[in-house]
Amino acid sequence: MAKSSKIVDTSTNVSFGSRADAFWKSEGFADYLSFVRPKFSLPKSLQANSSVEIIQNRFSIRDLNFGNWVTNEDRYNYVNSLIVCCYDLNKVVGFNYNIGFGYLAVSFGARGKGRASAHYEPWWKIINITRYEDDSSSSKMARFIATGGMGAFAHEYGHYLDYFAGKFLDKSIAYFAVTGGRIATKDRLNVGGEIRKTADDILETIIWREPNKTLSNYYRRLFELVGRLDDMGEYYLRRNEMFARWFEAWVSWELKKQGITNKLLAQGKYDERIYPTFQEIEKVAPLFRRFCEQIKAKI
Structure with a gap:
């Protein structure tokens, strides 16, 4: 696998106790959390x-x-959204x-990649969430919630589990990822x-x-859909992409049963045909549960 460039080359690191961290606490930034995760009160543990x-x-x-074009207020909102995202x-x-x-x-807004709203870099174990779009026709809050990488975290976290488990928990000389990665074979590995x-x-x-x-x-x-998307080729049929897409849908399905909507974690942005239906998710849900339990047992 080719190495990607280090993410820190084009971003600003924020550490506990840093000046940026202190600055956030002193400023009255507009807080978008109630729009990212409606009907939520932060528990005392967080x-x-x-x-x-x-x-x-x-x-x-x-x-x-964070990328150079992500403002301090953006950073504040992305970080608070990430806390609730991880909590959910x-x-x-x-x-x-x-x-x-x-x-x-x-990473937020530091490693944009083509048309992707988000991506995962296995070599560096980094999830990048693309910054919201610049568009004066709508409010910044609306763009923060509806554009960029919002809704993609669960999908990219599915990639993280796939590659992390393959590298550390269940190694194979044949395939890095436990799914087999970018291959599109329909056969078991x-x-x-x-x-x-x-x-x-x-x-x-x-x-x-x-x-x-x-x-x-x-x-x-x-x-059938892929046959009509010449520019995407077999991307949607890759094993790692199908796994992450279904993982994303499973997370959304499980949270909806609890009455939870988290707009950073999971919200469909593409043709609805590439996503499984709730009936299809229900069939595979026990397997995703087993997958997570197996990872937890080995951590």
């Missing part, structure tokens, strides 16, 4: 003198980075708030241990209605 301290110590996120994500994955395992870094077996089970359920005989309704409609 109230501390430093929001950066919560992210680093409470959720085991090793670092935060934990309700689904059940990692006892150990979301980053001490390895994951999160049959390598490695129990985590990779569960990833195979998840993807087999996504792709096949009857293994190696009848394709699932989801895969058939996705294949």
Whole structure:
């Protein structure tokens, strides 16, 4: 795998106790949290003198980075949104708030990549969330909530689990990621241990209605859609992308059952046909639960 450039080359690091951290606490910034996560009151366990301290110590996120065009007020809102994002994500994955395992870094507006609203860099273990769009026709708050990488965190976290588990928890000389990564094969990989077996089970359920005989309704409609998207090629059919897309949908489905909407964590932004239906998610949900339990047992 080719190395990506270091994220810190084009971003500003914010650490607990830094001048930036102190500045945030002293300024009366506009707070968008109630729009990112409606009907939410921050629990006492997430109230501390430093929001950066919560992210680093409470959720085991090793670092935060920001692009040069992300203002101090933006940073304040992205960080507070990330706190609630990790809090809600934990309700689904059940990692006892150990979301980053001490390895994951999160960047806001520092590593934009083509048309992607967000992306994950496996080599550096970094999730980048693209900054909101510049558009004078709507308010900054509306653009902060509805554009850029808002809604993509669960998808990119699915990538993180895929590659982290493959590198540290269930290694294979054949494939880095437990899903096999960017390959588009419909076959089971049959390598490695129990985590990779569960990833195979998840993807087999996504792709096949009857293994190696009848394709699932989801895969058939996705294949039809891809045929009309010449510029995307087989991107949507890659195993790592299908896994992350379904992980994202599973997180959203689990939270909706609890009456929770988190606009940084998960909100569909593309053609609805690339996402599974609730009925399809319900079938694969126990496998994602097993996947998370297996990761938790090995952390």
